[in-house]
Amino acid sequence: MKKGFLLAPGPTPVPERVLLAMAQPMIHHRTPQFSDIFAEAKEGLKYLFQTKEDVLILASSGTGAMEGSISNLLSPGDEVIVINGGKFGERWGKISDAYGLKVHWINVEWGKAVDPDEVRKVLDANPQVKAVMVQASETSTTVAHPVKELAALTKIRQDCLLIVDGITAVGVFPVPMDEWGIDVLLSGSQKAFMLPPGLAFAALSEKAWKFTETAKCRRFYFDFKKERKNLANNTTAYTPAVSLIIGLREVLAMVKEEGIERIYARNERLAGATKAAMEAIGLKLLAPGNPSNAATGVYVPEGVDGGKLVKYLRDTMGVTIAGGQDHLKGKIFRISHMGYVDTFDIVVAISAVEMALSKFGYSLEFGKGANAAQAILLEGYE
Numbered sequence: 001m002k003k004g005f006l007l008a009p010g011p012t013p014v015p016e017r018v019l020l021a022m023a024q025p026m027i028h029h030r031t032p033q034f035s036d037i038f039a040e041a042k043e044g045l046k047y048l049f050q051t052k053e054d055v056l057i058l059a060s061s062g063t064g065a066m067e068g069s070i071s072n073l074l075s076p077g078d079e080v081i082v083i084n085g086g087k088f089g090e091r092w093g094k095i096s097d098a099y100g101l102k103v104h105w106i107n108v109e110w111g112k113a114v115d116p117d118e119v120r121k122v123l124d125a126n127p128q129v130k131a132v133m134v135q136a137s138e139t140s141t142t143v144a145h146p147v148k149e150l151a152a153l154t155k156i157r158q159d160c161l162l163i164v165d166g167i168t169a170v171g172v173f174p175v176p177m178d179e180w181g182i183d184v185l186l187s188g189s190q191k192a193f194m195l196p197p198g199l200a201f202a203a204l205s206e207k208a209w210k211f212t213e214t215a216k217c218r219r220f221y222f223d224f225k226k227e228r229k230n231l232a233n234n235t236t237a238y239t240p241a242v243s244l245i246i247g248l249r250e251v252l253a254m255v256k257e258e259g260i261e262r263i264y265a266r267n268e269r270l271a272g273a274t275k276a277a278m279e280a281i282g283l284k285l286l287a288p289g290n291p292s293n294a295a296t297g298v299y300v301p302e303g304v305d306g307g308k309l310v311k312y313l314r315d316t317m318g319v320t321i322a323g324g325q326d327h328l329k330g331k332i333f334r335i336s337h338m339g340y341v342d343t344f345d346i347v348v349a350i351s352a353v354e355m356a357l358s359k360f361g362y363s364l365e366f367g368k369g370a371n372a373a374q375a376i377l378l379e380g381y382e
């Protein structure tokens with residue numbers, strides 16, 4: 001017997017009560033019964049996104065919301081700034097390319113956050129730029145970009161939007177859309193939403209909705225204006241992911257019960273404990289300066305193959321964490337602490353990493369990482 005622990009940055013574990021809610025017999029989506037569920041989910045999403053705006057619910061993975069926000073807001077030939085400090089920043093650029101936009105790339109070293117001053121300079125030199133695209137949390141490098149500072153730059157430019165991929169940020173740490181002046185905020189179900197993959201979310205500011213009036217990129221399935229019209233009637237344009245939306249309602253009830261501030265505090269505590277543990281066993285963090293509380297990226301020690309380490313943890317120990325992507329493949333591992341993850345999941349992850357590293361020949365004192373984490377974890381108990 002091997003008990004599994006899922007600590008990868010998506011998909012994340014799904015709480016038992018959400019699984020049970022989703023296991024109910026199927027209902028038809030054009031019914032008052034479903035519309036009531038949808039209406040509750042719709043309201044709960046505003047709380048999680050910290051916005052008074054509608055949050056669209058799309059049946060797709062997170063990339064669908066990324067693509068939709070480009071195709072619904074922009075036109076071929078439009079110029080955009082893409083902050084590329086990892087796999088998902090790069091994806092903004094690739095989608096923009098596919099839609100015929102002209103991309104001004106701001107490349108950021110993996111593990112570092114963008115300097116808002118650099119963005120300001122590119123904006124000043126290119127006043128025709130229509131949008132800045134960024135990740136609030138760049139999952140591939142476990143970096144949090146300075147969204148608040150970027151919003152301050154775009155807020156004062158009437159013709160420029162800030163489009164934020166909050167796929168591993170919403171429900172992890174504060175990205176208050178209205179307060180900061182974010183124009184588009186996206187997320188996806190398989191991260192802090194504690195749901196299986198399959199739903200994406202997109203919220204647009206008033207300024208962003210104005211862009212939808214003139215945007216000329218081709219689109220069909222992801223038609224935000226059409227979705228908004230349907231949302232007003234507590235439904236979606238096409239067949240919704242009924243079971244996932246039933247699960248979403250349950251998740252949002254859990255979010256309300258815990259309270260958003262407490263959720264942020266829990267994530268911060270778990271992230272702090274993970275980082276302290278990794279440093280206590282002599283490992284180097286990938287993003288020491290601007291870490292995201294969604295996941296902690298750690299360099300594998302010299303002489304250890306990161307790919308084999310992650311595989312051993314998963315296949316032999318039953319503890320799933322993530323490895324690195326692209327040039328970080330085999331060089332790092334990432335432990336997620338977002339969503340349905342609590343104190344003892346982190347203790348398990350840290351102990352497992354200690355044991356696996358030892359198995360691969362890294363010299364360490366057992367319990368040193370767990371010990372450092374426990375002190376921080378204990379502080380958080382109310």
Ligand SMILES: Cc1ncc(COP(=O)(O)O)c(C=O)c1O
Nearest residue numbers: 061062063088137139167168188
């Ligand atoms: C920050 C970020 N953006 C975008 C995506 C892509 O989402 P999906 O794989 O759900 O399409 C992910 C998924 O890991 C992500 O972490």
